[in-house]
Amino acid sequence: MFSSRTPGLSRLNKTQKASMAGVAAAGVVAVTFSLVPGTAVAAESQAPVQSPVTSTVSTSATDNGKAPAVSAIIAKQFNSPDTAAKVQSVVQKTASEKTKAEDKAVAKAKADAKKRAEEAANRSTVRKPVYKNNLDGWIKESLAIMKKHKIPGSYEGLHRNIIRESSGNPKAINLWDINARNGIPSKGLLQVIPPTFKAYHVKGTPFDIYDPVANIVAAANYAADRYGSMDNVNSAY
Structure with a gap:
């Protein structure tokens, strides 16, 4: 019968086994050191870069739409409470100006409607003629x-x-x-x-x-x- 073992490799003595283990260990270490830096660079290059100005800032997220979340979001982006406070101030000022403009427009529309109604009423009112006292x-x-x-x-x-x-x-x-x-x-x-x-x-x-x-x-x-x-x-x- 024929043997499946390769000639000369059927038996390894202790010295040969130790040599092979050392080579394997060295190879693993080499592979490890060669792969880790490359992997880290790849992961870093693929990570999304967040813009300093985030589109997720919302004035209606919490606290009755007054945008208290703005400072927290901006502070997280910039790690700067001062920057967050400035941005929050700008957002609140813009929202306030928009509200005032809307209120002014509504008030003007109401005033115009009232004026038109009064003018129509005056036109429809039959005025009593004034006669001379003679x-x-x-x-x-x-x-x-x-x-x-x-x-x-x-x-x-x-x-x-x-x-x-x-x-x-x-x-x-x-x-x-x-x-x-x-x-x-x-x-x-x-x-x-x-x-x-x-x-x-x-x-x-x-x-x-x-x-x-x-x-x-x-x-x-x-x-x-x-x-x-x-x-x-x-x-x-």
Whole structure:
């Protein structure tokens, strides 16, 4: 039968074994010293280099969004609390300025909206016209009230009868005709007797027979009821 052992190597004496062990040990040490530096350099070259300014800084990380984490992150990057404090101050100042700008914009928008609403309200408000305190003004104001209450009559019809009855004197009073003899004299611009004024007084005007507008409107109301309009009156009525 043939042996599987290599000739001359089938048996090793003690001296040969010791020599081989020494060579192996020396080789391991050599390999170790040759690999470690290279590995260290490779690992170091592959390690990520962190930038001094980190993108992970956030003003909303902790502490209700006031960025207290900024100083901790920057201090860790630079190993400098002073630098962290400066960066944190800049971040907080920027956030504060942004908040103020937003608040200012909101306040301006509200003010503009309020102003537009007030302007719209003013445009839609019907302003009460101002009438002159004279015969022309009294007639014009009376016509406006008559229109509201659907009492017929024109400027010409009112003016013509006023001039004939009182010459435009709102305090005029007749003390000689039949009405006066009966104790109810005619009074005012259109010479209305008190019972007629009371019966045809128009709500919203003064209950004063000598008030020029109240007198005109009451007389026009009476004339409309009896004659169709003051325009149809051309003499004592």
